Amino acid sequence: MKKLGLLYEGKGKKLYKTDDENLLITEFKDDLTAFNAEKKGTEAGKGALNCKISTHLFHILEAQGIKTHLVDTLSENTQLVKKVSIIPIEVIVRNRATGSLTQRLGIEEGKKLPFALIEFCYKNDALHDPILNDEHCLLMNLVKSESDLEELKRLAREINSILKKFFEARHIDLIDFKIEFGIDHDGNILLADEISPDSCRLWDMNTHEKLDKDRFRQDIGSVKGAYEEVLRRIVSQ
Ligand code: C5P
Helix, strand or coil: CCEEEEEEECCCEEEEEECCCCEEEEEECCEEEECCCCEEEECCCHHHHHHHHHHHHHHHHHHCCCCECEEEEEECCEEEEECCEECCEEEEEEEECCHHHHHHHCCCCCCEEEEEEEEEEECCHHHCCCEECHHHHHHCCCCCCHHHHHHHHHHHHHHHHHHHHHHHCCCEEEEEEEEEEEECCCCCEEEECCCCCCCEEEEECCCCCECCCHHHHCCCCCHHHHHHHHHHHHHCC
């Protein structure tokens, strides 16, 4: 597989074209950003850790019937992925209240939610990724139909129940996460982007220690150490 020109550079990844028009190469960057890139940092080796963690989690999900864009791992920090058209909706799943949910609605920090809450946000940095309801999504043609929205919710719930159980067995509480979906050239909805400590909140089940990007957001330190701990736990069984 030949790596060709840069197609797109995001906050956490670079996307390259390949000599196959249906395949792209994703390179995970060491850069860290938070608060819509108002806070910036870098951590050598973070990209490789996220690449390994995300690859492992996508394999777990594939094994349980979730279709993803992942094709292969090419190096420590690069993956070969199917080319998709990204649906510009960030799908957020929450099992406990924290972050913007507690800020917006005043729900008690850390409160276990009675059911997995699904939220949609508009993937738009200039507008600070505002929250959307179903009608906003349809009004703005972010998806083709109501049934696509229902499919995103169904997939998000399914992914949550697989990952929650998987992390629980490793003494990690999956607090919340963000996922993105894309549409491939055959019209299938695939899980795309990444699932890593950059896009999840992961708390140690016993100590409630944060093992995710909140360590960077809140200046707790040892960001890389926490990501290494997540990788160690998910590959250890
Ligand atoms: O900030 P908020 O509480 O809405 O984040 C919910 C979850 O979604 C967190 O796990 C966070 O890391 C993730 N997220 C993300 N990218 C964004 C917004 C949120 O990965 N742009």
